[in-house]
Amino acid sequence: MSGWNASDIPDQDGRTAVVTGANSGIGLITARELARRGARVILACRSEARGKEAEAHIAGRVPGAKVEFSPLDLADLSSVREFAARYPYDSLDLLINNAGVMALPYGKTADGFERQFGVNHLGHFALTGLLLPKLQKAQGARVVSVSSFMHAMAGLDMGDLNSERRYSPWTAYSRTKTANLLFVHELARRLAAAGSEIVAAAAHPGYSNTNLQTAGARMEGKKAKEQFMAVGNRIFAQSAESGALPTLYAATAPGVRPDSFTGPRLLGWRGAPAPSWRIKWSKNDATGERLWVASEQLTGVTYEGLASLTS
Helix, strand or coil, X not given: CCCCCHHHCCCCCCCEEEEECCCCHHHHHHHHHHHHCCCEEEEEECCHHHHHXXXXXXXXXXXXXXXXXXXXXXXXXXXXXXXXXXXXXXXXCEEEECCCCCCCCCCECCCCCXXXXXXXXXXXXXXXXXXXXXXXXXXXXXXXXXXXXXXXXXXXCCCCCCCCCCCCXXXXXXXXXXXXHHHHHHHXXXXXXXXCCCEEEEECCCCECCCXXXXXXXXXXXXXXXXXXXXXXXXXXXXXXXXXXHHHHHHXXXXXXXXXXXXEEECCCEEEEEECCCCHHXXXXXXXXXXXXXXXXXXXXXXXXXXXXXX
């Protein structure tokens, strides 16, 4: 994987991808580069205006790009179900669980979940389960979930998944990134036990210059904090184009292993894609199983054909 970049993406002609949060940042770059290599890409975005802008952006930079917007609000499980029911194709080759929110003030989703946990984990858990039959019909299908090196800052509190007892924006965010890795770990285990060839893998962008870092401060109305984060992005962060490479590698490179975690090479901060360190609790079988069961109960979504490994 030495020096791997977007030009190394294999031909994606004939393959269909869903990219959540494809209207900006890493999601937009991921969708654009998949389309450049021939994939048909569905831009799964909450805002129709931004989704249409992203569609036009890609079409203007990739002649003949096969891209289409489809509304998806991960903070509303009814929207997730509608998106999956509306999916128009017989099979799905790539599901990129990219969308996310970071360190927002406390809030709740339409279904009453803490907002970061609901969007970053539960929404994608439900989406993946609902699209699983489509993934099972494709050869070489992959599910890639975008986590963060921030997962190492906090493990899950299984007794307070929705941060009802105590809420810290950064702790809550870090826990959702641990949840992303535990989801991939448990999904990979269940797929293997079922004899499925679907690869579930994770990636993270390191420190990349996107609007994710400034959103929380903007929502709080803290201009100084927002400007501080923006300056940090400009000085220390790598570009969104570079930040998207680990996701693109996990989605397309030959030989990607189930439950692998790909990030930037240089201390997990920046650089070409490479195997990334992850903290021990993000590969704990028992915690992964407990999170899975809780997620099924909270979302009402079960995964057809993927039974518990402890039953």
